[in-house]
Amino acid sequence: MMSPLVARLLLLVCLALPLYGVEKVRNRGYRKDPDHEKCTGNDAEKPNCTRHSEEGRSTYLYGTCMQGPAGTPGREGNPGTNGIPGTPGIPGRDGLKGEKGECINEIFEEPWRPNYKQCAWNSLNYGIDLGKVADCTFTKLRTDSAVRVLFSGSLRLKCKNACCQRWYFTFNGAECTGPLPIESIIYLDQGSPELNSTINIHRTSSVEGLCEGVKAGLVDVAVWVGTCADYPRGDASTGWNSVSRIIIEELPK
Structure with a gap:
């Protein structure tokens, strides 16, 4: 027990x-x-x-304390300073050779200068029906330019029956071909019984145009009177009782 x-x-x-x-x-x-x-x-x-x-x-928390609530976020800091510049990179390789370019020759031309001339007559009163009426010489400076011509004066035509007269320009004796002749015509459909009838009207008219292809140098510019194709000629008159003039001007193309 x-x-x-x-x-x-x-x-x-x-x-x-x-x-x-x-x-x-x-x-x-x-x-x-x-x-x-x-x-x-x-x-x-x-x-x-x-x-x-x-x-x-x-x-006891194994060497650390429990984390508390998050605090108020702080303000942003001032920007930092620039860093140290980097070292230069490795130079690139040469590119492929390009194609050969075209050779262009620059032409420096002088500025265009006006070039013109005027010939004038007081009361030319030239009564021929066929032939040269008046002429005026002109110095053309360039071959690649054009020539502008103007005739201004009194023209008249009369006849019994239908008739036609033609006034035209020539350059060194030949009509313009670049592109066409420079001309003006008067056609009278019905005349009077007599050449000295009251139908005798003189009017100031003009013949004007532009001609290309005229070479540089001295150029004889003339005004002629002649007949129209397939029509009879009449009684022509040029420059009656008034001033007649030819104006010539060189123009760039």
Whole structure:
């Protein structure tokens, strides 16, 4: 039979064992480091601290404290200074050779200068029906230019029956071919019984045109009177009782 003293000791051991197991489980893995300090205030930056819970029990967080709420974002900093310039890169390789260009010769020409001439007659009164009426010489400066000519004067034609007369320009004795002759005609459909009838009208008229292909140099410009093709001639008169003139002008093409 067990003595009363031994029975009491067994009873105490049975009561103490459960409490010891609970405390061991509670402290398992939470061995307190002697370097740990108690967290107070803004000690979140401390590497090792002990933060107490509301129940007054110590909580050990494996060397770090629990993170608190985020603070207010700070202002942007001033721009930094420029960095050190980099080193030059490796030079590139030469490109492929290009095609040979065209050779263009620049021609510097002098500015165009006006070149014109006028010949005038007072009361020419030339009554021929066929032949040269008047002429005017002109110095043409360039071959690649055109010549503008103008005759202005009184013209008249009369005849018994239908007749036609033609006034035209020549250049060194030949009519213009670039592109066509320069001419003017008067045609009278019905004349009078006599040449000296009252139908005798003199009107100031003009013969004008532009001729190309005339070579540079001295040019004899003349006005002629002649017949129209397939029509008889009449009694012609040029420059009666008035001023007649020929105007010649060289123009660039």
